[in-house]
Amino acid sequence: MRxxxxxxxxxxxxxxxxxxxxxxxxxATVGFAGVVLVLVAVLxxxxxxxxxxxxxxxxxxxxxLRKGSGAELSSTLSLDQARRVxxxxxxxVGAHGPEISPELLVLINRRERRSRILANAPFxxxxxSAFRVHPHIHLVAGHRFKPGLDQVIVGRAAEESFRGLxxxxxxxxxxxxxxxxxxxxxxxxxxxxEIWTDLPTLESAYRRxxxxxxxxxxxxxxxxxxxxxxxxxxxxxxxxxVHREERYYARQSRGLxxxxxxxxxIIALMMGLGAxxxxxxxxxxxxxxxxxxxxxxRTLGYHAAAxxxxxVAESVLYALSGGVxxxxxxxxxxxxxxxxxxNNFSVVVFRFAVTPSLAAAxxxxxxxxxxxxxxxxxxxxxxxxxxxxxxxx
Amino acid sequence: xxxxxxxxxSEPLIRLERVSKSYRRGxxxxxxxxxVDLAIPRGDFLALMxxxxxxxxxxxxxxxxxxxxxxxxxxxxGVALESLGPRALxxxxxIHVGFVFQLYHLLPVLSAARNVELPLLLQRLGRxxxxxxxxxxxxxxxxxxxxxxxxxxxxxxxxxxxxxxARAIVTNPTVLLCDEPTGDLDRRAGDEILDLLVELNxxxxxxxxxxxxxxxxxxxxxxLVRLEKGLVGEIRATSS
Ligand SMILES: Nc1ncnc2c1ncn2[C@@H]1O[C@H](COP(=O)(O)OP(=O)(O)OP(=O)(O)O)[C@@H](O)[C@H]1O
Ligand SMILES: [Mg+2]
Numbered sequence: 001m002r003x004x005x006x007x008x009x010x011x012x013x014x015x016x017x018x019x020x021x022x023x024x025x026x027x028a029t030v031g032f033a034g035v036v037l038v039l040v041a042v043l044x045x046x047x048x049x050x051x052x053x054x055x056x057x058x059x060x061x062x063x064x065l066r067k068g069s070g071a072e073l074s075s076t077l078s079l080d081q082a083r084r085v086x087x088x089x090x091x092x093v094g095a096h097g098p099e100i101s102p103e104l105l106v107l108i109n110r111r112e113r114r115s116r117i118l119a120n121a122p123f124x125x126x127x128x129s130a131f132r133v134h135p136h137i138h139l140v141a142g143h144r145f146k147p148g149l150d151q152v153i154v155g156r157a158a159e160e161s162f163r164g165l166x167x168x169x170x171x172x173x174x175x176x177x178x179x180x181x182x183x184x185x186x187x188x189x190x191x192x193x194e195i196w197t198d199l200p201t202l203e204s205a206y207r208r209x210x211x212x213x214x215x216x217x218x219x220x221x222x223x224x225x226x227x228x229x230x231x232x233x234x235x236x237x238x239x240x241x242v243h244r245e246e247r248y249y250a251r252q253s254r255g256l257x258x259x260x261x262x263x264x265x266i267i268a269l270m271m272g273l274g275a276x277x278x279x280x281x282x283x284x285x286x287x288x289x290x291x292x293x294x295x296x297x298r299t300l301g302y303h304a305a306a307x308x309x310x311x312v313a314e315s316v317l318y319a320l321s322g323g324v325x326x327x328x329x330x331x332x333x334x335x336x337x338x339x340x341x342x343n344n345f346s347v348v349v350f351r352f353a354v355t356p357s358l359a360a361a362x363x364x365x366x367x368x369x370x371x372x373x374x375x376x377x378x379x380x381x382x383x384x385x386x387x388x389x390x391x392x393x
Numbered sequence: 394x395x396x397x398x399x400x401x402x403s404e405p406l407i408r409l410e411r412v413s414k415s416y417r418r419g420x421x422x423x424x425x426x427x428x429v430d431l432a433i434p435r436g437d438f439l440a441l442m443x444x445x446x447x448x449x450x451x452x453x454x455x456x457x458x459x460x461x462x463x464x465x466x467x468x469x470x471g472v473a474l475e476s477l478g479p480r481a482l483x484x485x486x487x488i489h490v491g492f493v494f495q496l497y498h499l500l501p502v503l504s505a506a507r508n509v510e511l512p513l514l515l516q517r518l519g520r521x522x523x524x525x526x527x528x529x530x531x532x533x534x535x536x537x538x539x540x541x542x543x544x545x546x547x548x549x550x551x552x553x554x555x556x557x558x559a560r561a562i563v564t565n566p567t568v569l570l571c572d573e574p575t576g577d578l579d580r581r582a583g584d585e586i587l588d589l590l591v592e593l594n595x596x597x598x599x600x601x602x603x604x605x606x607x608x609x610x611x612x613x614x615x616x617l618v619r620l621e622k623g624l625v626g627e628i629r630a631t632s633s
Binding site: 002005006009013016017292293296297298299300301302303304305385386387390391 | 459479487498
């Protein structure tokens, strides 16, 4: 208790003379802010990407692919296979029959708006039932495509990140002159990065006959999945694989998510090391500047332990202020920042998500660095002989 | 030890026995104190006089537990300082020793009153009690009432030294150790500080050890000790 009181007093006395070493204190603080900015920004990118892919899947929708293919792009199902999905038990049945959505996914070349390079835009052919199976999809401008008229609707993120995909724009692909008649959103989901048109038109433009990539099926409940899956898998002629939509997208995000997190953490650790040395330097400067002050207080009967704690506390204080600044900057600059990346060879647009827990993690990381940075200078301050400190002027 | 218990009143407050201290600089060893024996009675005002560089400050630092001797023993009121660990020595210093330095050594960021309050913060005292003791100490040293909130840089040298003395006595320590307390003051301000020390010694019975190389200052003490070549030379009572 006594030592804590002494620590507090030493800290207050030290901070009162902060203006005299504002420059070095700022360098330390800004160093920590930079580390936290980078760390939080990178992690918020991973979080945003993860969020987009998670937001896409719902747990009462199943995704049927060809046996052995792990992704829609490498999967082909025949019309017959697609129809049989609708007969499986557990599929919800609405006014229009079984709620299944056969879909064809192809990639087309589009120029990115910012980088102007050609990138793969996902182009999806769907039927009217797609809007029932994916209730997240909602029009924000224009109207839905009319079958057979070479009309498309464009996801909001795709509209933003590619050139020539604005409402009423026209573009040529697969020998067809397409016209953008609507823009849709996906409530944070991945489909907002896609272009949608009607299934038969896309099939004929890309000469896919009657085949589709996948069939999405809305189930009566999440609990109906095992039975649905077992039924399809036990049918030997069918030769399909079955996935929960939710898991399918979460799994797709895992690799990139991990890569971003690991790379970001390594970068942040390296920067953190730099900030740690900068802060240790600051604290050494502070300690030597305060040598006389510390010696005076030691002659008055203040304990060495309090000196150690106050130096460490000051370092942690710089670190935490830097951390808060960095997290705030990350929030201001990066929260909601739109970025795109390649996922299974097609562009996914997502938004950085600076969440409170990420900010807290960043600030804690800075605090830990500040603690480490303060240790050696604190030990040096406490070891310095009092008599020498009194002499030094 | 038994002797101390049998005759406590005749035992000096501080007793140095064959105290040696040397500093190492590079490969060279500087012997500053060489087997110094010295006894300081309770209630004494002792002036330690010696030329510059002869080890006065070194000796004072040893007396106050700021440094430890290489050899020998320092008995303070029956307690051997060398037997105390670092924490205990710090605590002992807070209770028994008040320091006054040539250059005042006040904390520039704190007001006069806050500087005086510093040692009191180590004790379990309420805010009001601390304020009372600070005011009493400042008034005892003749520090003007309307300057309590001034920072050290806003005070004269004599005023700063009064604040430093108030800080040294505010906890009512057993001994006051003064290292050239008038060394940085002009003759008049120096005399006033010496008057104050004499008064603290006479009226409050404070034991004072003062280091100086100024004969005029040394004359004001009760006892004068000359330190020569690391050894205690002449000891005599002054006319004061
Ligand atoms: N930390 C140290 N390291 C090395 N030498 C030291 C150290 N402290 C003191 N000395 C040396 O010890 C000797 C005595 O120093 P001290 O300060 O005790 O003298 P002093 O009598 O107080 O001198 P002054 O009157 O100038 O204050 C000097 O030669 C000094 O250089
Ligand atoms: Mg000296």
